[in-house]
């Protein structure tokens with residue numbers, strides 16, 4: 001070990017680097033001295049060290065300068081980059097990028113730079129799309145080039161989270177295409193498709209389950225005398241959240257595996273929740289440095305403080321369990337003939353049937369052919385079924401839960417919207433005070449346009465924050481701007497939904513913007529009273545192009561059935577504070593920063609609309 005007896009100095013990292021730098025650079029031998037005779041280095045030896053450092057540095061620095069000059073020349077011949085905040089050398093716009101609520105900053109920049117903005121961060125190109133037009137032009141119309149996923153070391157490295165088995169993060173590839181086809185085949189692409197019948201039965205029974213749970217913890221109806229059955233219950237103004245969570249978990253695991261969730265502490269729900277939370281931690285750009293400096297992925301797992309590898313291992317273990325456990329249960333049920341219909345049940349049955357047919361054919365033709373089922377060599381297998389089913393909870397839970405929370409919040413804040421919804425429902429379901437009152441069914445949907453409008457407005461409120469990014473496959477030009485190859489494309493839904501050209505009074509919760517209203521004039525002609533607002537960005541809510549959400553029709557039907565049942569049966573009323581005054585919850589309109597925006601927990605009470613309604617709810621138990 002060589003030690004230099006340099007004059008004492010403050011132990012800042014920079015000083016210590018300078019102290020050790022010559023050793024690290026291989027200058028140790030020339031400086032090796034007997035510590036008993038050490039002298040401060042002479043001026044000439046210091047000069048020689050500096051010269052050597054300069055000599056060594058000149059090659060990379062020269063290369064870097066040449067590279068920059070060449071890049072400048074090349075770029076000068078190309079169209080300019082889209083406008084954006086001025087970058088710093090090397091860091092680019094790293095310091096401009098907000099840690100939280102990036103969508104708000106991108107939206108503010110729209111006024112300054114326009115709807116296509118260029119940013120760079122540590123050499124990575126980023127293009128933010130702030131309008132539906134730009135997003136659709138690139139992601140829809142040039143979808144072949146814009147369908148890949150960005151490389152995120154924590155996600156994609158097998159030695160870290162190894163999470164690229166899920167559709168959401170898979171690159172555009174034959175395996176991805178096959179999985180999308182499999183998804184589309186078994187998850188109906190229309191809320192009204194006949195193949196969706198079994199899922200709709202499950203959705204209805206889950207919605208009734210939610211009604212019963214809310215009734216048990218609800219406030220009594222206003223007209224209630226103290227003997228009513230509902231008056232026995234006390235009200236926890238936050239309990240609705242856990243009831244809703246249970247119901248969405250039940251629907252999603254039911255659709256995925258035909259699995260019935262236990263009302264409390266279901267082990268599968270716990271497992272999937274844990275899996276989602278662990279992934280969220282891993283993909284947060286600020287949590288693990290390896291996402292910013294991918295080279296850190298080479299640090300071995302045994303090194304102390306290697307939290308990224310430790311976290312990756314935990315995620316892999318949890319996901320192995322989460323993928324295997326429900327499939328094992330399903331296989332056992334399939335073997336005993338007791339499996340309920342579900343995505344995985346139906347897809348596995350298909351595979352088994354195809355295999356049996358291929359086997360039968362092979363006995364005739366002497367060989368097994370799996371070609372019919374393949375895309376560039378990728379044949380659908382049980383592993384694909386397992387992976388898609390396991391993705392459904394993560395992809396579908398928060399995304400469906402959040403719009404229902406927003407609907408609840410805005411209905412609570414806007415009694416007039418509730419009244420209008422109740423009036424529409426009463427014409428279809430009967431008055432809640434009449435014995436003819438019934439609960440809604442799927443067939444009622446076309447007759448309830450205002451409920452649909454509330455659903456659309458709630459979906460807009462919960463727009464997925466703009467972290468979805470797709471690298472361009474090739475260098476591209478758009479509106480005479482250059483989009484560098486490999487750019488991260490960020491469609492900023494927040495800005496799209498607040499585009500004043502499209503969306504009037506965007507901050508207000510106005511379901512009627514989705515209604516086209518007609519009236520009949522004196523001569524009996526049907527005329528348009530008001531056109532629905534043009535609102536193309538509601539399509540953008542489910543993404544663009546080839547990567548657009550494959551679960552959108554399922555999501556739409558899941559949220560609709562919950563919302564319509566809640567509205568048919570309950571009034572959403574404010575909880576009271578210690579002085580008996582209604583608690584104001586308007587603060588909850590500002591969403592929490594997350595990938596899927598959702599309101600912070602706010603108190604809300606559910607009051608059954610009448611005793612007859614309460615009775616109808618209890619009848620569903622049968």
Ligand code: HEM
Nearest residue numbers: 167168392395396399400468542543544547548549551555
């Ligand atoms: C209101 C609810 C939902 C919303 C707003 C929503 C939105 C989205 C968005 C914005 C994307 C990304 C598209 C892109 O990258 O361009 C996506 C992808 C995806 N969604 Fe949904 N989603 C919802 C519900 C669901 C449900 C219920 C499921 C399934 C059970 C699901 C499954 C998926 C999958 C598998 C992907 C990845 C597709 C791919 O990368 O090819 N989603 N969703």
